[in-house]
Amino acid sequence: MADLKRTVLYDLHIELGGKMVPFAGYEMPVQYPMGVMKEHLHTRAAAGLFDVSHMGQILMSAKSGAVEDAALALEKLVPVDILGLKEGRQRYALFTNDEGGILDDLMVANRGDHLFLVVNAACKDQDFAHLKAHLGDTCDLGMVTDRALLALQGPAAEAALARLVPDAVDLKFMDVAIRQWDTAELWISRSGYTGEDGFEISVPEKFAVSFARALLAMEEVAPIGLGARDSLRLEAGMCLYGHDIDTTTSPVEGNVTWAIQKARRAGGAREGGFPGAARILKELAEGPARRRVGLRPEGRAPMREGTEVFASAEGGAAIGAITSGGFGPSIEAPMAMACLPADLSEGTVVYGEVRGKRLPAVISPMPFQPNQYKR
Structure with missing residues (x-):
């Protein structure tokens, strides 16, 4: 762990009994004494506070000063309508490569005179280099290094945040705004990675611990680790980059064409006009050969990432593999995502090989747990 980075909240995690593990180059809490199952259920029932300060925060503005120029520049790297993104709103986006694969997924916000990007921790340095290499001539780019990022998620998140930032209640799903707490400027979005209502809050590092403590002092707010973050996002049917989508997966194969x-x-x-457009537009028109789907394994045994999937209980070659899998505390059953032939329809039974036995699983719609966004 010696060469791992630490977020500004590291000492607080230790104080709270966090079990620290390596993740994306950082020491991060995988769970607290409450345990993964209870942390997951607490987030669904009340409010969970997550440290996501390892994520990359990037500011992007056009040298011309017009946010429209920054939007058009970013559209050269993503298959997403950034120009149509209104001020005070954000949307999900994907960096694609020349082969149509996904380099990373990210969030893009229009903050009036510039764009604010949040990218995955493991990809942030390469994402920033990618932006500089392709857009550095026309855009000013800056990696934010002096702010923490917190996620407050769950049905009680609004009431909790409103005690500190009363006008946060005015935000709807995917709204972004700058608000004040004490003398700190907070960059808030009403979004998250759990399927629940909630907020992601960028806070100056010097205020991060006191802000986190103010939230954790509230009865309904508990600290939540990476373990429950993963089971929550999986129940919500959300991709984890490097697992469910990667450089070999197109947005169509990854089943994120809604973006x-x-x-x-x-x-x-x-x-078009984005990397890999020929392949991606062709797959949008004609369909892909394979696609990310949801699976509900029968019985209680989870099917973990890497589990091979077969069309029949006996014989034949594997038709795909599990990309994410585990037990869903809210649905009280195992759940998984897999990359399988696109011609298999919902309701089809396939077989995952677990400890030498092929066990049945049904191709199922996602999310596994209904989303609870405030629209």
Whole structure:
């Protein structure tokens, strides 16, 4: 662990009894004394506080000063309608490569005169280099290094945050805003990675511990680790980069085509123009050979990442593999995602090989647990 980075909240995690593990180059809490199962259920029932300060925060503005120019520049790297993103709103996006694979997934917010990007921890340095290499001539880019990032998630998140930031209640799902707490400027988005209502809050590092303590002092707020973060996002049907999607997966194969707006599709106002457009537009029109799907294993045994999937209980070669899998505390059953032939429909039974036995699983719709966003 000696060469791992630590977030500004590291000492607080230790104080709270966090079990620290290596993750994306950082020492991060996988769980607290409450345990993964109870942390997961607490987030669904009340409010959970997550340290996501390891994520990358990037500011992007056009040298011309026009946010529209920054949006058009970013559209050269993502198959997403950034120009149509209104001020005070954010959306999910994907960096694609020339082969149509996914380099990373990210969030993009329009903050009026510039864009604010949040990228995955393991990819942040390469994402920043990618942006500089392709857009450095027309855009100013800065990696934010003096702010923590907290996620407050769950049905009680609004009431908890409102005690500190009363006008946070005015935000709807995927709204972004700058608000004040004490003398700190908070960058808030109403979004998250759990399927629950909640917020992601960028806070100056010098205020991060006191802000986290103010939230944790509330009865309904508990600290939540990476273990429950993973089971919550899996129940919500959300991808984990490097597992469910990666450089070998197109957005169509990854089943995230909802993120590609009409303006960037065939016949749209700004059709194509992003890396891998030929493959991605072709797959949108004709369908992919394989696709990310949800699986509900029968019985109680989870099917973990890497489990091979077969079309029949006996014989034949594997038709795909589990990309994420585990037990869903809220649905009280195992759940998984897999990359399988795209012609298999929901309700089809396939077989995952667990400890030498092929066990049945049903291709199922996602999310496994209904989302609870405030729209």
